[in-house]
Amino acid sequence: MADVVDRVFDTVADAAPEIRAGLPERRAKRDDENVSGDTQLEADVWADDLLFDRTDAIEGVNWYASEERDAVVTVGDADEGYAVALDPLDGSSNVKSNNPCGTVVGVYDQPLPAPGSSLVAAGFVLYGPTTTMVVARNDEVREYLVDDDGRTDLGLVELPADPTVYGFGGRVPEWSEDFEAFVRNVEDDLKLRYGGAMIADVNQVLVYGGAFGYPGLSSAPDGKLRAHFESMPMAYVVEAAGGSSSDGSGSLLDLEPTRLHERTPTFVGNDAVIEDLEAALPD
Template structure:
């Protein structure tokens, strides 16, 4: 019998075809905002409810947290166990324009808020031309093809030797001078690929090599992405695939957030690019 961590990703994979199939009829805005003040789509709320129903009953999962919910929910009856943090529909604004979006899953071995070092597994589902899933655990990352009748192992995920693409979010006029100078150096060697859904952009980095990031901005020094739901899980995946992560000064897995919805500047990709980033921002 599989353990609770495996069953979390089984549940995410089982829900993926239903989530994908339900998106066309849920493209409208919901009459609500999430905890971060973002207007929700019907698809955001629906995907969160669906995943909660699939994950909350897994024995060994004691806490459930979502980008779409204000508080961490206690779903088990023990004092220890795993906490599951999800971005149920990353890039949901892409649903209306029929561009890729995804689901992000992080499994922590202590209640939230928790440090990145407490992650024991992380992964994501990508709803692209095909539905795929990447799961990272024990220092390795594996890709799966997800279909209605189950998932097929496509083999290990490892960053290519050389970086090829980059994508950085935020409006350019809102970038800091140091970050803009860093990007000008990057664009001399890498190709711009940015689609507005973190998971799709990160997956391009895993396939082609390079870097993805959302920086701290003049108007928002903490950036846009949330540590528990997006930044630390994606960092875990990329580091397990042989890459690196950074908040501008060190690995995202060294973070210890004070609150569940805390944001952080977020960068993942090749170690060489992360080193150049940290050197540029330190200046």
């Protein structure tokens, strides 16, 4: 079934230039919210529909889930196969300000909701100055340049040994005292880099080393990021690149969400930074 996973990422890569080209005319907000309560842009729904139509054609993908849809859509006719979970346009609020955004992909070998251990591949497309795709599978991470001619392999991605950058989301007044104290120690050694699109911020960690995270807040104890669509796929990528992930107490890949749109505190980065984070937070 490995060819099914290949076809998923081929399909996303083929769609990426079309998605990028379609963003300028779809910057307006809709009157709707998604199931998580986020205001949708026209681009969110359009990208979701496009990716659903393309994924629906892949034999072996039997379930499709998206941050923009209330429930899992059964697209195959078998009891076994793969589930594809997408954040079709991560960081879509950046479209208006012309900052980076992207698409997150998680491929699970069982229907959702599913544990992080059921991920068999994950990755993302980043719409930055260039369009790139990062794919993690079989304990290896590779980066590709994506354009109308297809994918160009740019080589292996490995987390640098020395951390350089950090970025943590949420309003500081809503951080816990323990987390704020941890960040104050981190900022003595690392440079702040936070752009408001998880994909772009995680990609900077992959390039320069460091840490990205979105903690639990006083107004949102589980944080902002969704386990199936954002947190566990990014954990899969960063761990395959030689780093670590955490919800504050253990690997995000050990999570067992019981709801499709479940949220979780999310941290990824170099082992040492994540270890310090877990030591700083209460059990």
